[in-house]
Amino acid sequence: MxxxxxxxxxxxxxxxxxxxxxxxxxxxxxxxxxxxxxxxxxxxxxxxxxxxxxxxxxxxxxxxxxxxxxxxxxxxxxxxxxxxxxxxxxxxxxxxxxxxxxxxxxxxxxxxxxxxxxxxxxxxxxxxxxxxxxxxxxxDASQCMELIQATFLKLLRDACPDELVKPSKITSIVPSLTLENILSRQEHLVTMFQSSNWRISILASTSEGKRMSETVEDQSCWTRALKAVKVTIPLVEVIKLLNGNNKPQVGFIYGTLDQ
CATH class of the missing domain: 3.30.420 (Nucleotidyltransferase; domain 5)
Structure with a gap:
């Protein structure tokens, strides 16, 4: 009106x-x-x-x-x-x-x-x-996606009981810590994607599922991840020192950087 x-x-x-x-x-x-x-x-x-x-x-x-x-x-x-x-x-x-x-x-x-x-x-x-x-x-499609995600998370938790994402108060170092954690679970992740439970899951037949499976089973991918971790983790340790509650001496920080 x-x-x-x-x-x-x-x-x-x-x-x-x-x-x-x-x-x-x-x-x-x-x-x-x-x-x-x-x-x-x-x-x-x-x-x-x-x-x-x-x-x-x-x-x-x-x-x-x-x-x-x-x-x-x-x-x-x-x-x-x-x-x-x-x-x-x-x-x-x-x-x-x-x-x-x-x-x-x-x-x-x-x-x-x-x-x-x-x-x-x-x-x-x-x-x-x-x-x-x-x-x-x-x-409903949204419910299907939730079911697929729940199924995948169950497979992932069975293979890796501990969380893959490593939390930290310093958000900038979370990706590096998570990559390091994933590397330590390489054997479990490869086994999961080769299991019969994965092959019969809905996600395994999707393009995204196939891409994930191929990535995990590609050894060159793990080699590149290892190189990335070797480069970044020492720097992560320095960032932890700089952001810690007990600030170390400048000389100690330079010593760590030098290492």
Missing amino acids: IKATLSHPGETIKFPSCQELKGWILPDAVKEMQQYVTEMKNSRANTSCSVLLDGWVDSKGRNLINISVYCPRGTVYLRSSDISSFNGNVDPMLLFFEEVVEEVEVENVVQIVAYSTSACMMEGGKKLMEKRKTVFWTV
């Missing part, structure tokens, strides 16, 4: 009254939205659609799911459901998925895009695909 008044200098625009706002304006807006939803529903038979699940835990501890339906014409909110009573139980979860698919009309549904990689939800989705052969179950 403010934009409308500013765009027509010299003209007087009458604002809707309270009666108008709660009278004809709201029903008209509802009617317009209902028409939009009907158009979306009618288009699903021609284009098919995806069911989108988005869940969270509210302040009362309830597990809630928002259900939306996407098709090329647009996205429509279907409803919200409280799954607290059966969250973690596969059979009721499967029944819930089936009810959603039936509500949207199963012949129009191509896939369900879930928001969680929990065992219950994944198993429920697997069973749904077995019962409804035309419906595909998948997980």
Whole structure:
């Protein structure tokens, strides 16, 4: 309304009254939205659609799911459901998925895009695909990336229980300390990338995973890393001296630099 008044200098625009706002304006807006939803529903038979699940835990501890339906014409909110009573139980979860698919009309549904990689939800989705052969179950891309990262971190922690990144209050020396630490774990890292657990992981088949694997197994890479460490670590020791609480004598600093 403010934009409308500013765009027509010299003209007087009458604002809707309270009666108008709660009278004809709201029903008209509802009617317009209902028409939009009907158009979306009618288009699903021609284009098919995806069911989108988005869940969270509210302040009362309830597990809630928002259900939306996407098709090329647009996205429509279907409803919200409280799954607290059966969250973690596969059979009721499967029944819930089936009810959603039936509500949207199963012949129009191509896939369900879930928001969680929990065992219950994944198993429920697997069973749904077995019962409804035309419906595909998948997980939101961000959740897939989190799952891939979690899998990789588990492999890394199994191979190297200690953190590879070496923290320091002096941020400028962290890369050198970390490289030195990685060098000390060379054997463990090479073994990890040669293991069957790595080969069957999702990340191993990606371009980034292949690049990491090739880098770790390239001996020339380790040789260059060793040269870098031999050059930088003595300088790191000097920087530590200069930034320490107990400042050493200037002669001692020069002696260290000379070394």
